[in-house]
Amino acid sequence: MKAEIIAVGSELLTPDRTDTNSLFLTQQLNRLGIVVTRKTVVGDRNDDVKDAFRQALGRVELVIASGGLGPTQDDLTREAVAELLGRKLVRNDAVMKHIEERFRRLGRTMAEVNRRQAMVPEGAEVLENTHGTAPGLWLEERGRVVVLLPGVPRELMALFTEQVAPRLGRFAGATRLFYRELRTAGMTESEVEQRIAPIYTTYSGVETTILASLGEIQIHLRSWSEDAAGTERMLQEMVERITLALGEGLFTTNGETLEEVVARDLTMNQATVSTAESCTGGLLAQRLTRTPGSSVYFLGGVVCYSNNLKTGWADVPASVLESKGAVSAEVARALAEGIRRRTGATLGIGITGIAGPGGGTPEKPVGLVHIALAGAAGCSERVTRFPGNREQIRWFASQMALDMIRQFFLHGGVLHGGVPHGGQAAERRDAIKAAERSNSANRRDVDSGGR
């Protein structure tokens, strides 16, 4: 079965917004064995909307649209589709009641405009929206299906999952999409490509996509097939070969986030972690606590922008701050060890760096970040110069910190390249220089000192 996706909204024709709902919809449709053959974005103009639906219905059996179901004047998907299909818009009492009740529950008066949302094309099936006022609509016309969903992602997702997917089940054929998602940290796109191209090019039935996002490379394997067992077997074999080729950089073969992997490592090892951040400003703590149940392993974190608070909250000696500067391996280490000691956590992480755009010097340029991981056996450090803008630098740093936790457990809880507490890491200056010469986000880390 083939489908087209139409996104309705003038804001999606501006430089500010892009249609992201179609990514979710495509994923869900593919799972049901439905291929997306075209995506269209039109503005809030009746003729344009009608035109888009007319053409799409001339090509495919299923048209899914998002947006234009709200209460305001420029929400005209309902009207346009009703006109196109030659159906009247009629007030639906159940929808009206649902909207009124929603407002009552929230203790608020319903605005007059919300009545528009209860207008439904004749013969349309109403899909209840448990997250908002605009219901979804399911229309069938001469064997073709039109599904209208609100543009708010949260509402669209819930409606699709709860109402649309079950109804589409009966259209799905025997061909299904089989899918694997692998992810790596600390590798570049071309490194990944070079290692796995000799493998994936031998599987002609599998579509392989390598995607670079901030601080991680994803490998997506897709195969459309009627033969579930055979395809699963082939994908499994492929995943195993790729896993061998990628080594320790690979952190998941089933699409988990790095946060999820780290959360599991910490939980399974009954370990706890605390953070002392400077340039990342709380981003690492926020990512560590994104996973439900994080209170099991996350004890606490401090964001110490000022030198005073680095000393006050993580016992960084004032003399070290003075002699080495706030952005230094020594301070990262003191932050990690200090916060670990203060909170009694299994692991402590310290991050200090220059996120920019200001504050860089020739010796300590924007993007330079020191990260330390302290455990009972000692402390591991990395220094890197990340590329990109403030937001990217902060993200790369938090990503590397998470990956250091992952690597810690990968090596059985041993600190990689670690030095004993109080040990003097040698050649730190060279490490920084090396990091500065390179300009890549990943694999540029230089483990300082060490055995």
Place this chain on the structure above:
Amino acid sequence: MKAEIIAVGSELLTPDRTDTNSLFLTQQLNRLGIVVTRKTVVGDRNDDVKDAFRQALGRVELVIASGGLGPTQDDLTREAVAELLGRKLVRNDAVMKHIEERFRRLGRTMAEVNRRQAMVPEGAEVLENTHGTAPGLWLEERGRVVVLLPGVPRELMALFTEQVAPRLGRFAGATRLFYRELRTAGMTESEVEQRIAPIYTTYSGVETTILASLGEIQIHLRSWSEDAAGTERMLQEMVERITLALGEGLFTTNGETLEEVVARDLTMNQATVSTAESCTGGLLAQRLTRTPGSSVYFLGGVVCYSNNLKTGWADVPASVLESKGAVSAEVARALAEGIRRRTGATLGIGITGIAGPGGGTPEKPVGLVHIALAGAAGCSERVTRFPGNREQIRWFASQMALDMIRQFFLHGGVLHGGVPHGGQAAERRDAIKAAERSNSANRRDVDSGGR
């Protein structure tokens, strides 16, 4: 002048990739006074590509396409467009030479497939690609223009700027786009709509879009006009009327983020802030430090998940934690006052709540969040029950906390609904109950206590 954008590429019809080139193209076209009226994504199939161009050329004077100009079999934009326009593909010697030279310069042998890229529809103008092998193409057909660009963003951007924009100059009329972006916090979409509809509906020359995103509503005003002075005057008048209608909920009339507004408020007032977060896990600190130069006003923050750390880092009395529970107005207040005192900041913020999905009880359900803002004159509190999932609840809470800082300065640095230090806020239980009954993100705040 109107334009449509077509993105060619099967990878853009998967769940992984979205067409982002169109955002850049739209921005550039708008600057030239050209409106984008539709965007289409099609896969690498000759018929689909031809069909998309045929329809677009039936509607608008300018069609800009990206992708499908590479050397491989599935790069078929050249062929499809040549067929559609009834033109032959001919080898262009200049392009061939450019490609050969590029390979020679990189010290590599040209693959045979690259010859495809030198095939050009008869009569097409070749746009030299300084960043890659695929040249852009400019075709005119009965007063309509077709521009073909490679899909690699870097190449597309350079080609557009260097080659396409100057050529489009002669088509661009005197008409330009004039633009304003207003944003509100703490209001719902329908509230905003109701207040400003009587205003914007009277300006027929302005396209008004109301956009809801997490915790804020944006209002975009767009007007295409030849009359710069008149249009600027009209937009200014409109902005002033909308400003009056929205009142304190409005936080910017020029598209600033809430973080930026709060950063400016703090900086201009030479005020500093510190945070003590529980359920938001560092998100507030991260948002406060997202703006460059944040070290001027942000002193530090703690993320205290455990009761011990709430006491250890922000002096929350163990007795209060015991009697009121960690999620309570008293603890939020103690966190705010404690972190303020500890860091010596002008303002302290405390957040405690239940982000879920677990941990809720009938008395303290998932989504319940207490936020307190402490200043020299006392403490202001809000209690809210936010809807949504863990990530959304955390975001809403950070948004409300930022908005409380903004409101503080809006009222000349006076704590709204605040009580003096040590004062007992009355009827807190009722406030919580009221918040629980409501289920909306915004305007559900109940200021506890009072003078």
